[in-house]
Structure formats: structure tokens, C-alpha cells
Amino acid sequence: MCVQSMPDASPAKWHLAHTSWFHEAVVLPRAGLGYRVFDESYSYLFNSYYEALGERHPRPDRGLLTRPTVAEVRAYRQHVDEALAHVVSQADNATWSELAPLLVLGIQHEQQHQELLATDIVHLFSCNPLLPAWQASNPAALKLAPEPQALPRWIGLAPGITSIGHPPADGSSDNFAFDNETPPHQVFIAPYEISDRLVTCGEYLDFIEDGGYNTSSLWLSDGWAAVRANEWKAPAYWLTPDDPRGAFGATSAPTEGWRVFGPHGVRALDAGAPVTQLSFYEAAAYANWACARLPTEHEWEAAFDEPGMREMLGHAWQWTRSSYDPYPGFKALEGAAEEYNGKFMVGQIVLRGSSAWTPEGHARHSYRNFFPPAARWQFSGLRLARNVS
Amino acid sequence: MCVQSMPDASPAKWHLAHTSWFHEAVVLPRAGLGYRVFDESYSYLFNSYYEALGERHPRPDRGLLTRPTVAEVRAYRQHVDEALAHVVSQADNATWSELAPLLVLGIQHEQQHQELLATDIVHLFSCNPLLPAWQASNPAALKLAPEPQALPRWIGLAPGITSIGHPPADGSSDNFAFDNETPPHQVFIAPYEISDRLVTCGEYLDFIEDGGYNTSSLWLSDGWAAVRANEWKAPAYWLTPDDPRGAFGATSAPTEGWRVFGPHGVRALDAGAPVTQLSFYEAAAYANWACARLPTEHEWEAAFDEPGMREMLGHAWQWTRSSYDPYPGFKALEGAAEEYNGKFMVGQIVLRGSSAWTPEGHARHSYRNFFPPAARWQFSGLRLARNVS
Amino acid sequence: MCVQSMPDASPAKWHLAHTSWFHEAVVLPRAGLGYRVFDESYSYLFNSYYEALGERHPRPDRGLLTRPTVAEVRAYRQHVDEALAHVVSQADNATWSELAPLLVLGIQHEQQHQELLATDIVHLFSCNPLLPAWQASNPAALKLAPEPQALPRWIGLAPGITSIGHPPADGSSDNFAFDNETPPHQVFIAPYEISDRLVTCGEYLDFIEDGGYNTSSLWLSDGWAAVRANEWKAPAYWLTPDDPRGAFGATSAPTEGWRVFGPHGVRALDAGAPVTQLSFYEAAAYANWACARLPTEHEWEAAFDEPGMREMLGHAWQWTRSSYDPYPGFKALEGAAEEYNGKFMVGQIVLRGSSAWTPEGHARHSYRNFFPPAARWQFSGLRLARNVS
């Protein structure tokens, strides 16, 4: 639980301590009920990026913290849990109305880290030449392997002004949204068509076998540079037919043909499952190859309730053709949570939807996930769109 | 003319050869009038990034080409010029209608490199501890030092649907636009106010002296990381009062107080001149400090013809709060020019307007310049905007 | 036990597995008694640098191996131990005479890793801002804190030809030497004086307080570059009086003045203890400052049995002024152990003696330890020498 596989990923122990710390640093100070900080040094160790909350341990060095131990971090979590339970049962109405929005934020924050915990463990295991299986029989993995897919259908939408975004959270857990989804605003969208489902592994394999990774004209310039610098030949956790790793050590994993590593270990490529572990560059190149394009995040959201749309939530995050810019009129949260989203609004691309590893109920039609365009360790795939001329 | 100061900049000789090559590789092959390539190796040496036109010399190594010599490159230019003159005078109507758009593109391309030539020379000279003056008396430098400025005025715009962008170029030089400005399309814009003029060096100095570079809460996360990693304390070519370089060697440059290096060498800071050499991060942090924000590129374009707007063109490129994404319905040029713009549409920020070093007549209301958010060697400043609540 | 703090250090689990593998790969194949390899993948995972024994896991990624688990590695060790016990009890005389030298080599190899295990754990803990104590009460730590030292005495040696080195190991454990100590050979040594004891922390503090780390003329060129690039101000694990880490978290460590971190956690600087955690560059600069020099490895060895010499073994490794070159007539071991020492004979400096953490009986007068000149995570100090004019 202690190892960090790359600067962008965090150890399991760190996720546990950091989500505890978030409640300790952001929620509990507002409760005013005599909370005692568990350990003065933990704020330094487990603050992620909140400049206003003080100096912190460098992100790339999170894996060096063999102390505090897992047992100590579990005791920390229990201490924070008990304090939160105390606050929930004791808070008067005035305190509660101030506290509830932060408590909900803390829970939503933890849900985000639950998915990151999965993606980071899978990344760590992907660095091990044994390619061990983490959760071979988890139901979430099964969602990734549906029945064979019919051909995708194009669903057309008429031009017009649409309302995009979400009203600010009001503190109830029913109506939560992050600040980056706000405020709701009007957008004019030209007519377009969008696919009813995600691109599958089988379709993506066609792109590979048609020379997609060798055809510069399909790629954005930065994408082509990434392909060459990193020698990308397939999505992040795919094993080419000549990759010896599948057969390394004594496992029951398949050893021939295209295979895919994931939470479930190494499995034969499932042609009908949604492709994941794509960078934005790969998603955009695939769309180009398919004589289509990625939808903008507005187009994605506008199509959310359209009849016939499938796999919008719960299968794979979907790269859009929208950079992660602030919405018109965007205002960050106030106080400690001010740094939650707004300061990351440059150099990243919006993903919409959610994945099989996103906690139930966490995502919604207006949810804006974001990652740098080269990121490949998320459960990130794509859905196609195209212009109507 | 041979030296390269960083991978993003190019030697003067290379600019001269590359713009010649662009005509040789993109324009002349279509003319069908028996053009003889000057030297077979030049396509390898002076192709910038056109994958479809073959392998090329690595960008960071452009400064290693002490051969061909300047004299040889000048002969190359003369050879190409003569061939172009021959084509212009001899082409029949059918050839001309195909050729004219490419010829115009070649000229516009060269205009872009004329400005890059200036920014790259100034960057090179900025790396020399002597800080030599390049063009101490050029009129373009004088535009940077206007009379003292009045306070900026806010100009308000009503909400509504606006047409943004430019029709595709039709081959005449009167109606040129790059493909990234096309197609024209409808955008809904909420009400906003925009400043009638650019932010000045004096105003930016207030930001510095108020601790702008030490206040993390003003900055985007990547911006704050850049400030700390590069120890930024002011715009790129500003000399702090304790910088010894101004007084190095025997020059007539001022040696005390805040000073600014540029094409004109080292001069005393001119409080009324538009601030330039800013990264996007600095522009965004300044706007934050000023309780305002950067305009989106749509807002900038919608205000272009608004009465009272000043310094839109010809003073400094203006960072917007818009990532460089494709317009709805965007289609790249066909043929060799396909790679001109579209493949760079990720990871960059749009700048609008033009600078004192942009060739006369090159820019327009719909012009989209773009650079990565950390770039500081362009004549890049900002104009403020704000929401109307 | 799984974490790797830098590419040069290894996780505790890896040391345990690697020393087991060394016996499995180098010793057991010669025994011919039907040994069954524990896991085919372990040779890939735990081979350190033996090219002849196949491909291996990259050194900087040893910390990514969360599988096999510690329990699995302990089972591996037990499997190998049992096989070795079987071999020792069953081998006939012919097998034994071939096997014994390898078995002794395997044990000597493991002793080397026992010390590296300590230095690597201490380095890992030094990266933790809590600076936890590993073995606060280990007797080896106590050796580092002797009674106050008298002034060092210079011991003079006459010029002449001396025999340096050790006869090749004969397979008995009484007469072991590594191949790099062989063959014995004649060396002419000019007259010199050598200090009877090691340089202490108190003496080294004088060097610091006299501006040693700010005086370029005392340093080798590469050393001065290292001082500036790494901002060295003291030996690796020293805490300056203004370092806040000693007081971080709730410990009983001293929080004021110069302090030293080590296996024992943070303690007040002990002026009489030998200074350790020095790079060669620092040792050489100190000697320069003290108007002396480091002894050559020949001088060190020639003085080994000289009456009055103290602290030759068991306190700290001692940097010499000898690069790690092969002895005249050097021949590497044959077979799998060929790569043990010889291929590292470039770019490194010889250290003589042994440290408080070297296993009892492991070192000897002819022992040649070696590290790159910038290494500071070993228990490495120095002894002075000087010319006799």
C-alpha cells in the first residue's frame, strides 16, 4: 500500500490518509466542537495541493513515506470518522447549515479518490513484469465485457441554443455539483450527429491493424510526437501478440494473440468491450481515421437525454474535443475549497460520462472530468460525433 | 545569422531558407513550368514540420547548420524569387486560379516568419549578458512607447448570438484568412465588459510590487509551478533594479531602476507602454489580481468594431481565456498545406490582435494566433474583461 | 520492505530475494543434486547486473515490485536455505571442492548486502520528513560515539618497495579475498605520514564553520560543481541548526544546534565520533583545507600493521586518493562470478577499512571497497596523510 508507480499516481496508503485529512482540514475546523488534530505532521504529509493550507510533501515523493505505517493511518481514519460522527449527531442547525456543504464535498472528494485508488493500483501492477491480477472477479470488471455490440447508430440533433451546466450545489446531497460545472449558461450548438455507444476494442484494433500508429496525418502534432517518443503501438495496457509478459510466471492468463491487462489481470482482448486506457491523442486520431471527430463537451451534454443514447455513464470516461476552460461566469468555491477545481483550468481536456470504476451515483450529465491529453492510466475511451453539412 | 537560442526559436538564416523552401515545396510544384529544385538536400534541411513532405532535420538542431552558408541561402532565395516571378508572368488562367491561393498563403506564411525573425533575434540577444541592441531606432519600437495613458475605460456589450470567424480564403489577397479562422459560425455570448486598451508596464509593475509573483492564490496551478521552477519575478525581458547586466560593458543604457530589454536594447521602463513578454500564466494572474479576467476569444472578436476600442491591432498580441480548439465545422486546407494549422490544436492558448512587429496588413479581427501557455518570447500582453452580474 | 528511495539503493525485500537468488543461480547449479528452481520469473526479477545470467528487471524499478510479497520471498529464502543445507550435507569430495569457493563467495556476497541493507534503509528514512529512527539502541550505532578524541598523531613510513594485495581465494573460508584484491604485487612507495585515527565530526564542523563549502579553491572541479548543483552545506545526513525537521512530529530528538541523522534517528552532533556520509569530493576538500591529503590505497594498506594505527576497521569506510583501477596482472573470476568486480573498474574511487555496520570478520587489510565520487549514503569518512619533504 506504500508504493508510488509514477508522480501522477499515489500510494493506496496515501489515498486513505489524504481523504481523511481532507475532512480534518476542510470540514472539522468549521464544526467548532473541540476537535483535536490527530498528528500535527499529517497536514504536511497528506495535503495534496492546497497552497492555502500550508507547505506539503512533494507529490513525486509520496511513495517514500514508509512511516506512518498503514496501521497508524487506519487509526487516523478511525479518529476522523469518529469526530465526523460526533459532529453529525451534535451540530446545531446553524452549524449544520454551514457544515453540510463541506461534508458533502468531502464525501464527493472521497468518491473521486476511490476511483483513483483503482487506477493507481492498476498502474502500479502494470509496471510489474508479472502483471498480477488485482480483482479478478469484481463485478465492475464484468461491465467492461458486454455482449457483442451491434453497429453504432448516429443520433442527430438540431441546431439551437441549449442550457449547459449545473446550478451551484445547495448543500443537500441530492443536488450536488462541483464548482466547475457552474453556472448554467446558454450555448449555441450547430447541428451534429453523435454515436449511440462507445468505440469498442474490436473497432480500435481495426485502427491499429490499418496502420493507425504509423500514419502521421491522422494525428495532432503533439500526439504524433508522443507516439514516437513513447513508442506507442496500442492502448496503454494492451499486450501485443509478441509481448512475452503474459506468459511470465505461472498464471492462468492467455499467452497468445492480443491481450489486455487491467484490474482483472491479463485477459484475451474482448472485441465488444469499450476501449479504455486511451490518451486524448489516440482518441482524436481514431476519430480522424473513422472519418468522424470527438464531440465537444457541449454536444455530449446536449445529447445526454436524447432517446437511444447508451453507455453515457458507468462504462468509460469519454474524451471530448473541448479543452478544460472555465464556464462563462465561473466562480470558484470560497474558503479552503477554492483551489478544488479552478486552478487546473489550463492544459487539460474534458472527459464526460463515468467509468465502471466510478462509485455509483457519483457522476451526472454535467460532470466535467479532466486530464492532460497524454494521460493513459484512466479508464478513458471515446464516443464519435460528426458534422451535419 | 546561424545561431539558435532555444529549440522553439530558429536562426535568422533558417527563417530565410525555410520561407524560400515553402514556396519551392508548396507553390512551385503546382505551376508546371519546369522548375528545377535548387538543391535536393534543402528539403531535408529546411522543412519545418510537414510530415507529408518528407523527413527533416530535427528542430532543436537548426543552429548546427553552419553549411549551407548565408551566401548560399541568399542564392537559394534569389533562385526561388526568379522562379516565382516567372510563374506569375507566364501562368495561364487555369494555372493561376489554382496557384494564386497558394502564392498568397506563401506570402502570408513569410509575413508570419518576419515577426518570428524579430522575436527570435531578440531572444538570442537576451541570452547574451551584454544585452546588445538590435534595432535601437526602428519605428516599430517607438509604437511601444506612447504618451502616458489615461485610465482604462470599460466598454459593455449586450448578450446575444454573434457571428464569429471568417469565410474561407478565395485566393484573392484581399480576402485572405487562415483555415483556423473558418468557418464563420454562431456563438452565444453573455453580457460582459472589456477594457478599451491594453494593460501597461506601469500597471503591471504595481502587480509585481504588490507581491504578485509571491501570491499563489492568484495563479493557475501550472502557472505557479512555472513561477517557482523558473524563478520568474517579472516579464521575460525585464531587468530588476539589482540586475547587473544593464551596466555590463560600455553602453549608453540606463543602469538603475526597473529596465526593459527589447529590440531597442535596454531602456528605462516606460510606464505607459503596453506590457509584453508575458506568458499566459502571468496574464491570467494579473487579471485575477486586478479583480477581472481575460476575455474569451469570442468576446475579443465581438468587441472588435465597438466604438471606443483601442490598441486592438499593432501594439501587442493579447492572451485570451480560450484554449486553441477547432471551430465547429473546421476543415483543414487540402494538400501540402493541410498541416498548416489544424494539427496544433491542443495544448495552446489563443492570442488575438497583433504586435508592433507584425507586418502591416497581416492581421485582422478574426486572426487566431496561438502559443503554449508558458511562452514568453513573443510580444504578448493582455487586455482585461469582466462579467456583468 | 518494498520501497526504493533512489536508483542506487534497493528495497529490503529485494536484498533478501537477490542474495537468495545469488545462491540459486551461482552456487546451486554446480551442485548437481536435482535442485528445483523456486520460480522461473525470479531470475528476471532479482538478478542485479549479471549479463551472462540473462535479462533482468531495470534497477531503478526495483521498488515497483509489490509482488512477489514479503511472505513469498521468505518462502523463497527458506527453499534456497534448505537446498544449500542439503548440498552441504550430501556433496561428495569432488563436488565440494568445486562448490566450496562459490559457497564462500555467496556468503561474502550476502555480508556485503547486509551492510547495503542498512545504508539503504537509512537513506530511505532520511527521505521521510519525520526522520524516523530505525535502530535506536543497536550496539553498532554506539561504536560511532566514542570517548572524546585526543589530537591525531602522524605516523611516518619510510620509502621502499612493499607487497600490496592478497593471494587468490583458495576456497577455504579462512583465506577468502575478492578477485579485485589480487594478485599480490610490488609497489614502490615514497616516504609519507598518515594519521593514526579518523577525522571526527567536530573537526569536520570546523571546516564547515571556516567556510569550507563556500571556498572553491579547496575543491576538485567536479566536487565544486556538485556542491553548487546540490546545495551541499554539510555531510549528507547532518541537520543544520535551522533545519526544522528534527522538531517535526512528536519525538524525543534534539531540536537545536547541529544534529546528525542516522540509524539511530536524530541525535545531537557528537564531536568525537568519526564523520561519515561524506562524498569523496568532501573528503578531498577537507584534506586540502587541513593542509594534508588523502592517502593512496597503497599507503593505507602499507600502514595497516604499523604500531599505533587505530580505527582501521569497524568505524567508517575511508576514502583514498586512488581511483579504482585493476591491479597489475588482475584476472577476474571465471564463470558466473566473472562479472563480480572487474567490470566496475572505471569511474569509481577506492575506500579502505570497514564501517560499524560491516559484518564482523568481513573486511581485511587488502579489502577494496569502491563507490562513485559523489556517493554519500555510505558510512564513508576519511583519514589524513601528508608528504614528507
Next chain:
Amino acid sequence: MCVQSMPDASPAKWHLAHTSWFHEAVVLPRAGLGYRVFDESYSYLFNSYYEALGERHPRPDRGLLTRPTVAEVRAYRQHVDEALAHVVSQADNATWSELAPLLVLGIQHEQQHQELLATDIVHLFSCNPLLPAWQASNPAALKLAPEPQALPRWIGLAPGITSIGHPPADGSSDNFAFDNETPPHQVFIAPYEISDRLVTCGEYLDFIEDGGYNTSSLWLSDGWAAVRANEWKAPAYWLTPDDPRGAFGATSAPTEGWRVFGPHGVRALDAGAPVTQLSFYEAAAYANWACARLPTEHEWEAAFDEPGMREMLGHAWQWTRSSYDPYPGFKALEGAAEEYNGKFMVGQIVLRGSSAWTPEGHARHSYRNFFPPAARWQFSGLRLARNVS
């Protein structure tokens, strides 16, 4: 003359300015004849590494100095030359006896830079895909292409004590030596054999074709890492038979088979010429392959006057198996020249002899050249030695 091809190499203009500065900074201040410094900034710009002589321009940035111009640097040289002529003609005996050693040192220093000027220009040209010829008809190049060689002969030397090194320079130009060659001292050398001539290109090609660059067991560990990291397949300027560069552009260079680039441009490999452009790692691996070894620097020097020895001076620098450590009793020069040699005595390997590009009369039997083991841009080859058992 302005371009720098890598941090280890310097522009031609810089060599010219630096050798002028050396006289200005080290020689002329001692003359006391009213010398006027040419430009105060040049000491900053053209000091190489003399800490005692003040701050200086960073070495990797020497190629950014497009100012001062070549004409200005030539005027600088003329200014210094005239001052030196004045000093030589006017100095009284007392001044002269102090000045002469420095003047000789300045001249010897300039001779060293004359060779570096050649190696640096050739390196720069080697980075140009046109591989232009610098001095196609220079006689020094011709020395590299002698008549076909007979088989090498082994010359045996008896064991014993030998005197190595050179007395300190006495200020006359007849008896000059650098401080690193001093003092003369006794060394005991075991019996050995040394080859009467250098290894040829033809012999080295045998090593390549026998798989030398694919056989890890021949290499030192750092050498093997360098081979793989840099994908070395031959000496630095060799063109493999499938290298397209020889045929690039319109030249008269051969385009087939193994070819060698050098001051003379691209030529067919001359099997009888001494191999050069080797790193120490390659020289050591070749010797290993040839069942021999490199001589120590002592062995090389002891064999200098041995009858039958050839190609000791004037063909190629010869890597030895000696790290560049100080001689017993070594004392650096005093004053400004203190930093000339001593501070580089770590991490480098001694080369003996001299090359076809070393100025006539510069080298001698005791001369110690030194470079890091991976350096390949010098005219560096090897001579074999072997033990006598």
C-alpha cells in the same frame, strides 16, 4: 565561427578570444607596464573555468555569444599580441624571469586550444547531415592514411623500478612541462609487452564484424551502458554501409561501404590508418577482444625510448588503463595557473602520445592528456599491451 555543437565543445570564435584572454588575465598583469584591458566584459565572457579570476559565462552557452563579433575578437587578439610584443621587448631581467614561465604557459595553452579548435570544428561538422569537408587537403589528414601496416610486434620490457614524470618547468621553452607531469618519481613495473604500433581501422573493423558491440562480456559496465544508451555501433565518425548521409547533397564523397568522416570530409575507410574517435570504453573492449589490455600510463612512458616503438607521437592519442590521479608529491602551480590541471584529477582517464593535429613540438614522453571515459570527439585511439606470465 560562432556555433557550439555541444557543451564540451566551444565555438571557433570563443577559442580565439579565450586564448587571448588567458594572456591578458594570467600573463600581462604580472608585466607591470601599464597594460590597458581591452574590454571589461571579456573576462566574464571568455574565462573558461578559473574560479579565482571571477564569475564567468556558462560553458554550455558559449554558442549564444553572437556579440562581440569575429571582427571585434580579432581586434582583441591584435591588442593582446601588441601588448605581449611590447612586454617581451621592454621587460627588464627581473620582470622577465617572473614573466617567462607564464608566457611559455600561455603559448602551451594556446597550442592545446589549437588542437581543440580542430576537434570542435570537426564535431560541429559531424552534426551537419551534409557532412561537409573542413580541410580536405591538409597534410595532417594525410598522416592518418599511411601505407598498409605490417602485423604489430610485441616489445617486451623487464620488471624494475623506473623513473616516471618530468621535472617542473624552469621557465625556458626548452624544458617545459605541465604541473600534472611532475614531480619525477619512482615506480615499480612488473614485466609486460607492448605493441610497437597503434591499432588500425582494419583491425577495429574486425572487432565490429565479430560482434564486438553486441557482446556485453567484453565491456566495462559503464561502457556497456553507454553502448546501449547511445546505440553505438562503431567509432564516433564512422558511417555504416547503410548510412545515407554520405550520398546526401552533391559531393564527391564515396557512398558505399564503411566510410569515415573527419577533417577531410567523408572518405572510404582506410584499413591501415590508426583508428581514432574511440571512447575509453571502446578501446578497453577492443583490447579485451584482442586477448590483450591497455597499457598503464607508466608502462607507456617506460617504453617510450624502447627500440622499435613506433607511432608514439603525432598519430593518435592513446587511451591508457590509468585513471587521472595526482602523482606522488604533486603540487599545483601557484597563482592564477593553480587551477590549470590539478582540479580535474578525478573521473578522467589518461591518454598518452599526441595526434596528427597536435601542434609540432607540443607533446613529449611524459605528457598526460585526459578526458572522461565516454569522450569520442578527440583523435583518440589505442595501443595494446599484455602481461608476461
